[in-house]
Amino acid sequence: MIDKVKLVFLVGILALVGCKTTGSMQTPGSQSSGSSGSAGGSSMPFPQSGSQGGSSSPSGSAGMPSGGQSGQQGSSGQPTGSQNPGGQGSQGGQMPDTGAQQGQGSQGGQSGKAGESGQAGSDGASGSRAGQSGTGAAGGGYGVNDIEGIFNESLGDFDGEMDREREVIASSGQGSGRGASERESRDVSQVKQAGSGGMGGMSSTGSGSMGGAAGGMPSGGPQGGSAGSSDADSGAQQSGTAGEDAGAGQTEIQSGMEGGDFESSERDGAMVGDIPEDIPADGSGDDQVGKQIREAAMAETDPDIREALWDEYRRHTGIKK
Amino acid sequence: MPKTRIPTTVNTAFLLTVVMLLGGCAASTTVQYENVEMVRAETEVAPEALLDIGILLFDPGVPDDAQEPDGFVFPDVRRAEARYMPFHLKNTLQASGHWGSIWVLPERTDAVDLLIWGRIDQSDGLEVKVQVGAWDSTGREWLNKSYDTKVPEKAYSTYRDMSQDPYQNIYNEIANDLLEKRKQLSSDDLAQVRQIAELRFAADLVPAAFSEYLAEEKGEFEIRRLPAEDDPMLSRMRAVREREYMLVDTLNEYYAGLYYELGQPYEDWRRMSRSEMIQYRELKRSARIRQLLGLAAILGAVAYEAGGGGNSAITTTAVFGGIEGIRSGFGKSAEADLHRESLGELGRSFESEAEPLLVEIEGQTRRLTGTAEEKYREWRRLLHEIYASETGLISLNDAPGDATQVPN
Numbered sequence: 216m217i218d219k220v221k222l223v224f225l226v227g228i229l230a231l232v233g234c235k236t237t238g239s240m241q242t243p244g245s246q247s248s249g250s251s252g253s254a255g256g257s258s259m260p261f262p263q264s265g266s267q268g269g270s271s272s273p274s275g276s277a278g279m280p281s282g283g284q285s286g287q288q289g290s291s292g293q294p295t296g297s298q299n300p301g302g303q304g305s306q307g308g309q310m311p312d313t314g315a316q317q318g319q320g321s322q323g324g325q326s327g328k329a330g331e332s333g334q335a336g337s338d339g340a341s342g343s344r345a346g347q348s349g350t351g352a353a354g355g356g357y358g359v360n361d362i363e364g365i366f367n368e369s370l371g372d373f374d375g376e377m378d379r380e381r382e383v384i385a386s387s388g389q390g391s392g393r394g395a396s397e398r399e400s401r402d403v404s405q406v407k408q409a410g411s412g413g414m415g416g417m418s419s420t421g422s423g424s425m426g427g428a429a430g431g432m433p434s435g436g437p438q439g440g441s442a443g444s445s446d447a448d449s450g451a452q453q454s455g456t457a458g459e460d461a462g463a464g465q466t467e468i469q470s471g472m473e474g475g476d477f478e479s480s481e482r483d484g485a486m487v488g489d490i491p492e493d494i495p496a497d498g499s500g501d502d503q504v505g506k507q508i509r510e511a512a513m514a515e516t517d518p519d520i521r522e523a524l525w526d527e528y529r530r531h532t533g534i535k536k
Numbered sequence: 537m538p539k540t541r542i543p544t545t546v547n548t549a550f551l552l553t554v555v556m557l558l559g560g561c562a563a564s565t566t567v568q569y570e571n572v573e574m575v576r577a578e579t580e581v582a583p584e585a586l587l588d589i590g591i592l593l594f595d596p597g598v599p600d601d602a603q604e605p606d607g608f609v610f611p612d613v614r615r616a617e618a619r620y621m622p623f624h625l626k627n628t629l630q631a632s633g634h635w636g637s638i639w640v641l642p643e644r645t646d647a648v649d650l651l652i653w654g655r656i657d658q659s660d661g662l663e664v665k666v667q668v669g670a671w672d673s674t675g676r677e678w679l680n681k682s683y684d685t686k687v688p689e690k691a692y693s694t695y696r697d698m699s700q701d702p703y704q705n706i707y708n709e710i711a712n713d714l715l716e717k718r719k720q721l722s723s724d725d726l727a728q729v730r731q732i733a734e735l736r737f738a739a740d741l742v743p744a745a746f747s748e749y750l751a752e753e754k755g756e757f758e759i760r761r762l763p764a765e766d767d768p769m770l771s772r773m774r775a776v777r778e779r780e781y782m783l784v785d786t787l788n789e790y791y792a793g794l795y796y797e798l799g800q801p802y803e804d805w806r807r808m809s810r811s812e813m814i815q816y817r818e819l820k821r822s823a824r825i826r827q828l829l830g831l832a833a834i835l836g837a838v839a840y841e842a843g844g845g846g847n848s849a850i851t852t853t854a855v856f857g858g859i860e861g862i863r864s865g866f867g868k869s870a871e872a873d874l875h876r877e878s879l880g881e882l883g884r885s886f887e888s889e890a891e892p893l894l895v896e897i898e899g900q901t902r903r904l905t906g907t908a909e910e911k912y913r914e915w916r917r918l919l920h921e922i923y924a925s926e927t928g929l930i931s932l933n934d935a936p937g938d939a940t941q942v943p944n
Binding site: 358359363366369372374377380389490 | 775797908
């Protein structure tokens, strides 16, 4: 009987010592892994954590069957676990992000070890077992949450780098924004040209028909036309002041360009200039006489005379109207 | 003095030669220019049908010896065009309204649904010829053909709609062909293209997790099965894919900078090159005809004599005419050489303008892709780690190392 009491007492002492031993083994281990885990999560370069994690995590599952199982359960039960640091039941195995969580894990381990072996496979204790095994075996490792954290952090770093790049591009005036500003300034310069032309010849044409107004700019007319305001009558009505005329042109054209609603036929019209459709725009094949007639027709502001010149050009080059 | 009868055939040939000589010298070419309209979306395209497009930087098409027989290929001009053209194609496709996001890419990526590739075979401001191919993520070929057009003078007018490139016909034609091909595909086909693109990117990123979802045979991909929508690995992969888009967006900002910077000098070069090229070709053609007809006139005179032609005036006229023809042919040829020189000057001038820009964009591209490659290596390894930890199906020792190819 005494022997039995002694035996029970001995077993009790051993159990307590065992627990203490385990605890003392685990605590530094978990503390160190906790600190290294958290530190590693934030500052350790991943290649190191990869090697440690690589050895610790699988050894937790392979070397320690129960821990391995619990680790498996922990992870299999957590597609969300990766996003949920509270895969806390398996924190030991899963290596939570912070030392505090590590602490919880080890506590769980203690309590599990303290005798509630029935829960060990299913609740937090199993995680702590896994944590113990992982910690004990490898002296520190990385769970999914850690890796996930590093992964997210790396994504964030990348986002930051790209943001900085874009800021640099934007501040240097490069990039796609430049297209819009260039286009704007080009429109403004075209409008200015039209406006100044309009001052010279505005009595014959109006705000829209820049070509006619510009006189020397043969293809300007259709440009004005394409902007939707080419109307000789309106031009005549608007011929009061040069300023008004130019201003009207500006308004019309900018609205046309910014709206981006040029019809394709209008665009083509803009490209053709003052040259009638049946006349080849490329006059490189013209002879001297043909060239002179063409130039005269293109420079002519009077539509009747211009048409007569184009007729002459057609006759000369054999183009049938 | 007996009247010598000139053989009819010799007479006819002789007269024909003289007529051709005169006619050939005076003839000028009439070029027919086409005008290709782009088909624009009239209604909003369903989001499922909006494919994302990647346009690879074009192959400059510079011959190995860097000099064609006529010496009109300028490597740096072509390199500039190889960056300018894809960006304008991107703008054109965007303007059509039929497509999703469109990027110019320095290298192939699986992050897009449709990949376009091009090679510049000719571009001198007057004529342009480009070979273009397009393949979707399933490996299906959409296009693989040569596009060419002649550029009218009006295409360089400063009063045109400046969003229209002088080579716009080609871009419009490519856009229309792509649209035509897309119309042939059902909405299921298009959905599959998008799914396969995603899975290909995923399989490239985390092969252990995603490679089994796809089957490949002779470069064509099929879906075996689809991952669960709530698969956390899928959402991680999508997070990386978003970064891929972010990267190419940033790169495209740089390409946009180059595009706008090159725009004016490139157009000036093309306009002047076109004009010089027309004159050069005209003079070359004229020179060739004159030389040939001059030679023919001399041969005709010889034949006339041999056929018993008794009129020495005809013989003399033909011979002198022939000589004059050949001489004037050489004169024209020399004149053409001046234009050729001028073309060379233009090319070199544009090259000197484009070169620093190209060097800069190369540097920026390398820096950015270098950063991204490093990140990709890291993400691959991390995702592999996560997958291994979550499933235990693979060994962490198989984690992708530095040698792994990045998808970009």
